Structures are given as C-alpha cells and as structure tokens.
Amino acid sequence: MSEVTPRSVLAELASGTKPRRDTYEGWQRYRTTRGQFLAAPILTFTQWRAMSSSERSLYDLHRTATHVNLPLQETPMSLRVGRLVNRRLRNNALKQNVATRPGVMVSGWGYQGKTETVCEVAAAFEDAWLELHHYLNPDAVDGTNDLHAPVVYVQTPVTAKPKSTCQAVLDFFGASTRGMSLPRLMQQVAQSLSDHGVKALILDDINRLRMHRADDQDTLDLIRAFMSMNVTLILVGVDIPGSGLLRDARWDARQRQWVMDPSEHARVHGLEATQTERRFDLVELDRFRTSTPEEATSFQAHLRGIEAHLRLLKAKPGMLTGGAMPEYLMRRTSGVVGVLERLIEDGAQEAMDSGKELLDENLLDEIVISLDDPSRDPSTGEIPPIPGRGTSSRTAIVNKGARSRRKNTVFDDRGPAAAGTAG
C-alpha cells in the first residue's frame, strides 16, 4: 500500500470522487466522517506568494480539495424534504404497531440533491438512533454476532428487476446470493433486515426499475413486500409520478398520502402477503427558483454560502452575490444545485490555473458544464439538460417549469385521476 501523507490524502480529496455508501463499511465511513472536511485556511495573495514552492503546491491542492468538497447547505427545498423523511423515520422507528409504517418517496430531476439530502437525514437519524439505543439498552447489540445497521443504503441496479434489487440489498451486507431463486432471496432480505436491526431501507435511483413490461406486477409486489419488513422504505428517484410506481396506488386527499392496496396474491415472492394497505408520502425536491423575492433571497443565501468556502486569492466580497451574478448563475444552471456546484468547482479550478484568482462572467463563460458521470444512467433522466452556453437558457427553464408543473399536480387533491395522468 502506498504511504499515507497529507499530500496523498489531499490528492484523493481533490479528485472529487465520492466514497461508496452502498456497503455497510462504506455507509459507516460516510456517516462517521461526513461534514468533517477542513477547508484550506484563508490566505492573502501576499502570504501565498511568500510561501516556498512546495508549501504553495500543497496549499493549492488543499484549495482544490476545498472547492470540490463544498459543504451541503440547507436550502428551503432540502429542508422540506428532510423534515418529512426525518419525521417518518423517527415516528416509524418508535412505533410499536407494526402494521402501519408509511414509506416516503422523494422525487426530483437529476443533480437536484436527492441523494445527498436523503443520506444526510438518514445518517443523522442513525446517529441519534444509535445514541438512544445505547442509552436504553447498551448490551442489546454487543451480545449478538450480527452487525447493527439501522440504515441500509442501496443503489438500484440499472434496468433492475426484482431479483437484482434483492441482490443489491443483500450486497450491502456482503452476503453471497448467487443462484438463489426470487422467493429465497426475499426470505434472505427479510431475515437480514431483521437480524441487523434495520429501521430504514433506502432504495436510491428507483427510476431504474423497469416498469413497462408484463411482469411489472412483480415489481410492485416487491415494494409491498419490502414494506412488510418492519422498515421505513425510502424510495428516491427521478420523476416517480411518471415512472409507473404509483400505478397501483390511489391518492388519499384527507391524509395527503398515496395508498397501495394489498396484493391480490396470497403469497408474494414466497412471503405471506399481508392484508394491510401500504401508505406513502410523496415529496418533490425542487430546484432553486427566483420568481418571488423570497426565492431570490434563498438563492442569494446559497451563493453566499458557496462564496464563503472559495479560496481564491483575488476574490472580492459579493463575487457571487453582487450585480447580475445571481441572474447569470441562474441562467447557466437553471437553479439546479448540483449543476451550480459543478460550474463553480470548474470555474474555481480555472481561476487558479489561469492566475486570475477570482470568478466573473467572463471566466465562467469559458466553462462548459460537463456532467459525465459513469455512475449515472442518462437514459432515465439522472443527468439533467444543461442550458446552452451563450444562448438564452429561457427555453430550458420554461420547459422544465412546465414539466414540474405537470408533475406537481400530484399534490393537488384531485384524487385517483392524478395517478392516471401521472403514469
């Protein structure tokens, strides 16, 4: 193994690759180290110039690492989603009545922060749960051979089917499942979730489930079965209302929840089908908008937060928030949080490389936003459209707005018809 030095650690951080969360070890590492990154100290241009060349190159590496590891900031959109997910997790975990644990669906287009928001809430829930658990019954966990895993994070495989989805859940625990039948896999999943004290099962990128074939019923039954396993099921994905996942569900206007009736089959994937209906909250994680003064203020606050973490040596206060800059950034990114971060990240690198050491429209105009990411499936909308460089992005924004408006109809109390139009 290569030697671990400050430089090697920084080089890894500066690469911007996010560690995996879809294994027990990966998730624990994420949970226990999140938010711990220390930004590079703030130096003046004169102080920087006075450094030796090796000090300076280490400091520059630290600046790059700082720019690609901008902290998560609370936004009005993430707060709304976070509150709901947290409420469900907490209430369900404390509930004795096992029959009625509502799940949560978090929907939104790519790069809007779904994964980061949900993981942050789930990790904070796990921190609190472990503390409470330890406080109530410190011996309960130590005595068993099984890992205690209150949260399981799973990325749905591309073109997933019920079998591969179950395998992905078991992979979190490193369990070998080759050659098992679906009923056997389901039993394994139920057993694992129970053995490891799982309270929350997150299925991210659920839009990858194939929902347009004859055996879709299998998939919907799979969701029902997961919900019978005494966990809070959190489904996260692009355009859930349009995905077919709500096909079997009806809208309960009074409770403002989606309801899935029990399966018509007596046994589902080898498990006893329960006769209880399944309930879901559906919440949309939106992008930034600036059509009202409050929205514009929130966007400004977010930009101010980013600015505070940039380490550019000739930056002036208000670099991102002053003049026409917020409007420019909105035009370049459509207010999509992940696209904005990427533009700033790449712009900051260019500002360092060129010696300009600040961000302005001229510099950012030269940055082509690239969202190539092998872990994303472009065919399912996980990568959003980017407004063209130099061209008016109005079309892209208007189109996205129109789509969002249509999607948002699921929040109106229009009953089952909404499910029909969304599917």
Ligand SMILES: Nc1ncnc2c1ncn2[C@@H]1O[C@H](COP(=O)(O)OP(=O)(O)O)[C@@H](O)[C@H]1O
């Ligand atoms: N609340 C936030 N504050 C700052 N940056 C964020 C926030 N949410 C997301 N991001 C950035 O956006 C990027 C994309 O977010 P992600 O959660 O992967 O989006 P999605 O799952 O919706 O595609 C992340 O890598 C992160 O850098």
Ligand SMILES: [Mg+2]
């Ligand atoms: Mg995601």
